[in-house]
Amino acid sequence: MKKNRPQVVVLGAGFGGLAFCQSFSCHDADVTLVDRQNHHLFQPLLYQVATAGLSAPEIAQPIRSILRDKRNVTVLLRDVTGFDLARREVQFAGGALPYDYLVLALGGVTSYFGHPEWEQFAHGLKSLDDALRIRGQILLTFELAENSASETEKKRLMTIVVVGGGPTGVELAGAFAELATHVLKRDFRRIDPRQAHVILIEAGPRLLPQFSERLSAKAAAQLTKMGVDVRTGVSVKNIGEGFLELSDGTRLESANIIWAAGVAANPLTQKLGVALDRAGRVKVNPDLSLPEHPEIFAIGDLALVMDEHNKPVPGVSPAAMQMAHHVARIIHDDLHGLTGPKARPPFKYWDKGTMATIGRAAAVAQIGRLQLSGWLAWVSWLLIHLLFLIGFRNKAAVLLQWTYSYFTYKRGSRIITGADRNCSR
Amino acid sequence: MKKNRPQVVVLGAGFGGLAFCQSFSCHDADVTLVDRQNHHLFQPLLYQVATAGLSAPEIAQPIRSILRDKRNVTVLLRDVTGFDLARREVQFAGGALPYDYLVLALGGVTSYFGHPEWEQFAHGLKSLDDALRIRGQILLTFELAENSASETEKKRLMTIVVVGGGPTGVELAGAFAELATHVLKRDFRRIDPRQAHVILIEAGPRLLPQFSERLSAKAAAQLTKMGVDVRTGVSVKNIGEGFLELSDGTRLESANIIWAAGVAANPLTQKLGVALDRAGRVKVNPDLSLPEHPEIFAIGDLALVMDEHNKPVPGVSPAAMQMAHHVARIIHDDLHGLTGPKARPPFKYWDKGTMATIGRAAAVAQIGRLQLSGWLAWVSWLLIHLLFLIGFRNKAAVLLQWTYSYFTYKRGSRIITGADRNCSR
Numbered sequence: 099m100k101k102n103r104p105q106v107v108v109l110g111a112g113f114g115g116l117a118f119c120q121s122f123s124c125h126d127a128d129v130t131l132v133d134r135q136n137h138h139l140f141q142p143l144l145y146q147v148a149t150a151g152l153s154a155p156e157i158a159q160p161i162r163s164i165l166r167d168k169r170n171v172t173v174l175l176r177d178v179t180g181f182d183l184a185r186r187e188v189q190f191a192g193g194a195l196p197y198d199y200l201v202l203a204l205g206g207v208t209s210y211f212g213h214p215e216w217e218q219f220a221h222g223l224k225s226l227d228d229a230l231r232i233r234g235q236i237l238l239t240f241e242l243a244e245n246s247a248s249e250t251e252k253k254r255l256m257t258i259v260v261v262g263g264g265p266t267g268v269e270l271a272g273a274f275a276e277l278a279t280h281v282l283k284r285d286f287r288r289i290d291p292r293q294a295h296v297i298l299i300e301a302g303p304r305l306l307p308q309f310s311e312r313l314s315a316k317a318a319a320q321l322t323k324m325g326v327d328v329r330t331g332v333s334v335k336n337i338g339e340g341f342l343e344l345s346d347g348t349r350l351e352s353a354n355i356i357w358a359a360g361v362a363a364n365p366l367t368q369k370l371g372v373a374l375d376r377a378g379r380v381k382v383n384p385d386l387s388l389p390e391h392p393e394i395f396a397i398g399d400l401a402l403v404m405d406e407h408n409k410p411v412p413g414v415s416p417a418a419m420q421m422a423h424h425v426a427r428i429i430h431d432d433l434h435g436l437t438g439p440k441a442r443p444p445f446k447y448w449d450k451g452t453m454a455t456i457g458r459a460a461a462v463a464q465i466g467r468l469q470l471s472g473w474l475a476w477v478s479w480l481l482i483h484l485l486f487l488i489g490f491r492n493k494a495a496v497l498l499q500w501t502y503s504y505f506t507y508k509r510g511s512r513i514i515t516g517a518d519r520n521c522s523r
Numbered sequence: 524m525k526k527n528r529p530q531v532v533v534l535g536a537g538f539g540g541l542a543f544c545q546s547f548s549c550h551d552a553d554v555t556l557v558d559r560q561n562h563h564l565f566q567p568l569l570y571q572v573a574t575a576g577l578s579a580p581e582i583a584q585p586i587r588s589i590l591r592d593k594r595n596v597t598v599l600l601r602d603v604t605g606f607d608l609a610r611r612e613v614q615f616a617g618g619a620l621p622y623d624y625l626v627l628a629l630g631g632v633t634s635y636f637g638h639p640e641w642e643q644f645a646h647g648l649k650s651l652d653d654a655l656r657i658r659g660q661i662l663l664t665f666e667l668a669e670n671s672a673s674e675t676e677k678k679r680l681m682t683i684v685v686v687g688g689g690p691t692g693v694e695l696a697g698a699f700a701e702l703a704t705h706v707l708k709r710d711f712r713r714i715d716p717r718q719a720h721v722i723l724i725e726a727g728p729r730l731l732p733q734f735s736e737r738l739s740a741k742a743a744a745q746l747t748k749m750g751v752d753v754r755t756g757v758s759v760k761n762i763g764e765g766f767l768e769l770s771d772g773t774r775l776e777s778a779n780i781i782w783a784a785g786v787a788a789n790p791l792t793q794k795l796g797v798a799l800d801r802a803g804r805v806k807v808n809p810d811l812s813l814p815e816h817p818e819i820f821a822i823g824d825l826a827l828v829m830d831e832h833n834k835p836v837p838g839v840s841p842a843a844m845q846m847a848h849h850v851a852r853i854i855h856d857d858l859h860g861l862t863g864p865k866a867r868p869p870f871k872y873w874d875k876g877t878m879a880t881i882g883r884a885a886a887v888a889q890i891g892r893l894q895l896s897g898w899l900a901w902v903s904w905l906l907i908h909l910l911f912l913i914g915f916r917n918k919a920a921v922l923l924q925w926t927y928s929y930f931t932y933k934r935g936s937r938i939i940t941g942a943d944r945n946c947s948r
Contacts, residue, residue: 136666136939153580155936162710163937172712175666237585241561241600285587287597511580512588514561
């Protein structure tokens with residue numbers, strides 16, 4: 099590494115880290131992008147891999163491949179273990195990486211609200227491995243139900259519980275209901291997959307709290323019509339191997355419990371020695387830099403920053419990308435001596451709207467004062483997600499896949515892989 | 524299960540087992556198809572998953588989905604553990620399945636020629652999990668080479684050794700050479716993937732012994748032109764963690780050793796108590812039934828049967844499918860009292876030719892006396908494989924993928940998944 103050039107280190111190749119590398123235009127600096135995975139993941143479609151709609155490579159792209167023409171960007175596959183802020187170094191097993199500027203874009207992890215022991219019984223959905231595990235497990239339990247002689251066991255195997263009524267939970271519950279009622283319906287001989295019981299649990303009074311009450315109600319109605327058992331206002335008291343206990347005293351027996359209830363910042367933030375909020379997010383300055391560290395920035399799900407209404411900017415990909423562009427501009431200006439740390443402009447969030455898909459031709463979207471639901475919202479969702487999927491190949495493959503699924507009700511990725519598949523269970 | 528109808532049990536949903544279920548036309552019998560996996564695998568393209576050209580679901584299809592309209596076929600996901608030939612039962616953990624006719628289509632496994640301890644150091648390629656493991660490992664070693672400061676270590680990480688010069692070995696070596704020289708070449712900053720060293724080792728005097736000498740030489744020349752280091756007439760003496768020792772005294776240091784040298788019949792054949800050949804294949808009667816068991820048949824890679832030249836029928840998918848059709852006809856005729864076990868016709872193999880692909884626009888094909896190589900052989904290979912890929916969706920996705928790869932030299936499935944990925948190694 100040439101030490102005479104300024105070194106910018108970016109941690110995390112999610113939407114934020116990648117957008118930074120793509121928009122950072124200073125040719126006099128070296129950028130090193132570090133990630134634990136070799137691929138960038140299109141998180142908004144991860145639920146489609148978990149529900150066998152898309153294959154893993156369709157929503158993931160090698161980071162190096164995306165950035166191959168950015169000659170001043172080096173990509174490294176590394177597990178970051180800590181920081182030495184005084185020496186300006188990022189640490190990992192067997193080495194350290196010096197920086198002049200550090201951009202933290204590490205994203206979030208699944209949070210079990212102080213119950214880490216629930217993780218083994220209720221899988222979260224943050225990585226491709228998570229999605230492949232959920233896909234394998236759901237498909238396997240239908241296979242086991244076909245093999246089972248006991249009605250109680252069949253019922254337990256064919257019950258799917260999704261905890262959390264945010265966009266991910268709603269999308270998963272809708273996709274599982276479609277998988278059972280349409281995709282699998284004619285494939286089994288001894289069970290009827292349409293009798294699968296999909297339950298969506300939300301502790302708050304309504305689904306999708308970030309949408310208007312009218313759209314929340316629409317979403318609940320659309321899910322109910324698809325056969326999803328929507329239960330709001332009940333929280334989870336306990337989770338064990340194959341069961342849940344709810345706040346209203348109900349006990350649910352289920353071989354498929356999915357946790358979509360909580361997200362926290364990557365726990366590496368705890369090693370920074372700065373003030374964090376309850377979800378582990380860094381309380382950044384208005385310009386997104388860390389208190390007393392104008393050379394360090396936190397962006398995306400990692401950063402706690404307020405919008406113009408003094409509400410926290412949500413952990414969505416457009417926000418992460420906007421923050422990335424903001425930081426890229428600040429570092430560029432810094433390096434060119436255009437502004438000092440005191441004159442840096444504050445970050446301003448531009449809310450482009452929110453959408454969540456529920457199923458085939460069913461979605462909700464809220465863009466400013468515009469509120470859409472049903473078919474129109476679904477088509478908008480489809481087009482916008484396709485537009486933002488990185489790389490021609492993925493777009494074409496996903497479009498083909500979706501068109502095919504729409505007309506045939508089939509899904510192409512119903513494959514169980516992984517050594518932990520154990521069919522004698 | 525209605526016991527008054529004849530029960531046909533088929534073990535294995537490869538080309539043989541599936542072709543049997545699709546062609547067995549007796550509506551008065553129940554067929555149960557048992558497999559350890561939930562998917563049928565298009566084995567001839569498995570090397571493309573291992574080399575990041577195709578995604579796993581593109582070459583795999585759920586068995587139940589393929590057979591959903593065969594109402595007399597039940598598909599079961601089970602690990603078969605043994606047989607009780609006297610009671611006519613197939614055994615598995617926790618149960619047994621009675622049969623009137625049994626069709627064994629269990630296929631082959633990787634064989635290490637009496638050195639099972641080599642398996643941990645040199646992965647074979649028979650399942651999707653094998654292919655995903657090889658893909659993850661190759662991509663990871665390039666990442667580690669980019670991170671490494673030692674030239675010796677870089678060289679070891681970027682050396683790929685393929686053992687076995689049959690079609691699978693040739694296809695793998697060619698695809699790895701292309702991956703390094705074309706796909707990855709611009710993605711790294713500290714290493715040049717074009718300096719990867721792909722070595723193909725064959726113990727016999729020439730590659731592809733099932734082809735003519737002329738085509739073997741063509742294949743070797745095409746591989747050499749692509750940068751593959753082809754070594755014939757040397758065998759493997761020893762394999763350990765990251766190294767091989769050859770019969771000519773050479774020691775190769777390599778982080779990527781792939782074993783494509785041997786195939787044996789599924790070891791379940793050993794539990795049948797009948798005569799087997801050295802590769803574990805069942806020495807069947809000319810009608811493919813087992814000696815003294817006219818109700819049991821072995822087909823595909825499991826069966827040792829001679830062709831008209833008194834040479835063993837090769838372990839290729841067309842042979843397995845022809846055997847399946849033969850057995851389906853025999854059981855049909857038996858059930859309708861058309862022929863007794865003594866009057867059954869013998870199986871006749873129709874050799875449709877053999878082909879192997881080497882790389883982009885390079886292949887060899889031998890169809891009767893016709894011998895093709897280069898571009899024409901490659902296009903034939905492409906069309907024939909596409910024609911036989913099961914299911915519209917896979918065909919369209921694979922065609923799209925191939926067209927895209929051909930024109931851009933990119934590969935879409937360069938994704939490392941799996942919990943055993945350890946990037947600090």
